[in-house]
Amino acid sequence: MKLLSRRIWGEEKMLNIKNLCAFYGSIQALYDIDIEVQEGTIVCLIGANGAGKTSLLKSISGMVQHSGTIEWNGEDITNYNSVQIARRGIMHVPEGRHVFPGLTVEENLEVGTINWRGFFGKRRDADELTYVYDMFPRLKERRKQLSWSLSGGEQQMLAIGRALMGRPKILLLDEPSMGLAPLVIEELFEKIVAINKKGTPILMVEQNASMALEISDYAYVINQGSIEISGAAKDVACDDRVINAYLGVHAGQC
Amino acid sequence: MNIGLYLQLLVIGLSMGMIYAILAMGIVLLVRAVGVLNFAQGELFMLGAYVCYALTVQLHMPIYVMLIVALLIFVLFGTLFMFAVYWPLRNSKWPATIIISTLGASVVLKEVVKLIWGSVPVVQPPIIKGVLVLWGNVRIEYQYLFIIGIGSLLITAVFLLFDKLFLGRAMQAAAQDSYAAQLLGIPTIVTTALTYIISASLVGVGGWLVSPLFLVSTSLGSFLLKGFAGMVIGGLGDVKGAVIGSLLVGVIESFATLFTATYKDAVVFSVLIIVLIVRPTGFFGQKISEKV
Numbered sequence: 422m423k424l425l426s427r428r429i430w431g432e433e434k435m436l437n438i439k440n441l442c443a444f445y446g447s448i449q450a451l452y453d454i455d456i457e458v459q460e461g462t463i464v465c466l467i468g469a470n471g472a473g474k475t476s477l478l479k480s481i482s483g484m485v486q487h488s489g490t491i492e493w494n495g496e497d498i499t500n501y502n503s504v505q506i507a508r509r510g511i512m513h514v515p516e517g518r519h520v521f522p523g524l525t526v527e528e529n530l531e532v533g534t535i536n537w538r539g540f541f542g543k544r545r546d547a548d549e550l551t552y553v554y555d556m557f558p559r560l561k562e563r564r565k566q567l568s569w570s571l572s573g574g575e576q577q578m579l580a581i582g583r584a585l586m587g588r589p590k591i592l593l594l595d596e597p598s599m600g601l602a603p604l605v606i607e608e609l610f611e612k613i614v615a616i617n618k619k620g621t622p623i624l625m626v627e628q629n630a631s632m633a634l635e636i637s638d639y640a641y642v643i644n645q646g647s648i649e650i651s652g653a654a655k656d657v658a659c660d661d662r663v664i665n666a667y668l669g670v671h672a673g674q675c
Numbered sequence: 676m677n678i679g680l681y682l683q684l685l686v687i688g689l690s691m692g693m694i695y696a697i698l699a700m701g702i703v704l705l706v707r708a709v710g711v712l713n714f715a716q717g718e719l720f721m722l723g724a725y726v727c728y729a730l731t732v733q734l735h736m737p738i739y740v741m742l743i744v745a746l747l748i749f750v751l752f753g754t755l756f757m758f759a760v761y762w763p764l765r766n767s768k769w770p771a772t773i774i775i776s777t778l779g780a781s782v783v784l785k786e787v788v789k790l791i792w793g794s795v796p797v798v799q800p801p802i803i804k805g806v807l808v809l810w811g812n813v814r815i816e817y818q819y820l821f822i823i824g825i826g827s828l829l830i831t832a833v834f835l836l837f838d839k840l841f842l843g844r845a846m847q848a849a850a851q852d853s854y855a856a857q858l859l860g861i862p863t864i865v866t867t868a869l870t871y872i873i874s875a876s877l878v879g880v881g882g883w884l885v886s887p888l889f890l891v892s893t894s895l896g897s898f899l900l901k902g903f904a905g906m907v908i909g910g911l912g913d914v915k916g917a918v919i920g921s922l923l924v925g926v927i928e929s930f931a932t933l934f935t936a937t938y939k940d941a942v943v944f945s946v947l948i949i950v951l952i953v954r955p956t957g958f959f960g961q962k963i964s965e966k967v
Binding site for chain 2: 503507522
């Protein structure tokens with residue numbers, strides 16, 4: 422069994438989640454979730470509102486009470502707090518962007534280095550800064566601007582850029598397309614693919630199922646707190662249940 | 676003759692304004708970091724005066740030793756205060772819980788001070804003795820100049836911390852969005868504790884500065900009201916506004932004594948009411964409402 426899974430998944434599963442349950446007080450939000458993310462891939466989680474997608478990401482980054490096991494490169498990180506998890510390069514870009522409104526774009530990016538720099542470390546973020554500015558030239562144009570004054574798309578780019586400053590080994594993206602215009606979403610997804618091409622695996626939660634499935638390697642469908650369907654993204658995109666519930670008319674390519 | 680009088684009033688006003696500014700700054704830092712008005716700030720201020728009185732008058736410490744010991748005590752107070760008054764209640768669903776707990780803390784601190792030092796006011800000798808004679812009978816006590824000097828030093832230091840140091844930037848970030856800050860790996864417990872420590876130390880030193888001018892008593896806590904006034908005039912939530920507003924309050928109060936010494940507080944709070952009618956967000960409030 423182990424050999425078989427190695428054959429299929431390769432030697433390293435970077436992120437390996439088993440039997441994950443999440444709780445808000447007495448309310449259970451996730452039931453026995455199993456999820457894996459391999460090196461270099463994009464994995465997406467799709468599902469309706471309130472299905473538990475965000476709770477899953479929050480459990481990984483230690484922001485929600487949870488049980489089960491979460492393994493990161495073989496290390497059990499289930500009970501780590503958010504600071505310990507960020508130090509391991511697991512960068513969570515939250516839903517709704519959450520940029521620091523009173524800081525400028527560049528200051529926001531600078532704060533993103535805290536997980537490897539600490540409070541008193543020297544500023545050595547030139548490489549990261551060029552990487553982010555090359556990826557999102559618009560941020561460079563606006564680097565002296567306070568971030569509350571940015572447009573929604575720019576704020577999303579800033580939130581992702583801020584996570585990139587933290588030398589991510591994996592990016593957890595929560596609803597990157599939320600509230601954005603279709604053209605902006607398209608640009609953003611191109612950037613996400615570009616970031617992934619540079620070697621950063623991505624675990625993405627998306628409502629925009631068709632676009633998410635298009636760029637993903639692997640997909641999970643969450644419904645009412647448990648995994649309903651999983652498989653390679655192109656297979657999931659052709660699953661009847663997925664077409665009916667999440668894709669509708671867009672599923673022409675099967 | 677008149678110019679000399681005005682100059683004296685200005686110096687006294689500015690020095691009292693510095694004290695209010697220190698108080699207001701402490702409050703604003705906490706409001707921004709944890710979103711809670713700290714009603715015990717005035718009692719921490721009073722405690723600062725009593726601690727310095729105990730160290731200099733009762734324990735006969737030289738000023739340098741006293742300052743170091745006092746600062747250590749303020750750091751301890753700040754940390755204890757955070758873990759007693761804020762931390763256990765931080766997840767409360769009812770935001771007023773923490774405000775009420777700070778009210779409780781203010782009563783407790785006042786009573787503890789009365790238990791230790793009694794309810795009779797005590798006298799703290801001036802930190803710097805002497806009077807600067809400019810001309811004729813225009814005299815300014817060095818103590819006022821000392822307050823202005825140390826006050827501006829402290830305020831500048833806090834500004835530099837938040838503006839120039841990475842630590843300050845991370846604290847600002849944690850204050851603006853604690854959820855995102857945690858996801859990035861900022862230990863918000865540390866930034867919050869630091870904010871409490873800075874706030875408690877600021878007002879503690881403020882209490883030390885002001886103690887020779889007034890009797891050291893539990894009524895020092897009521898200075899908080901002037902700090903509040905300065906903060907509201909400047910615009911709630913803005914540090915720069917709080918400082919300028921507080922200096923304004925100090926100067927208004929001091930010039931009000933030209934007409935009435937008894938009702939100078941009434942004059943200050945009338946100005947506050949007028950500002951609230953004309954500009955409810957305070958002079959620097961607009962920028963903030965856009966920001967948040």
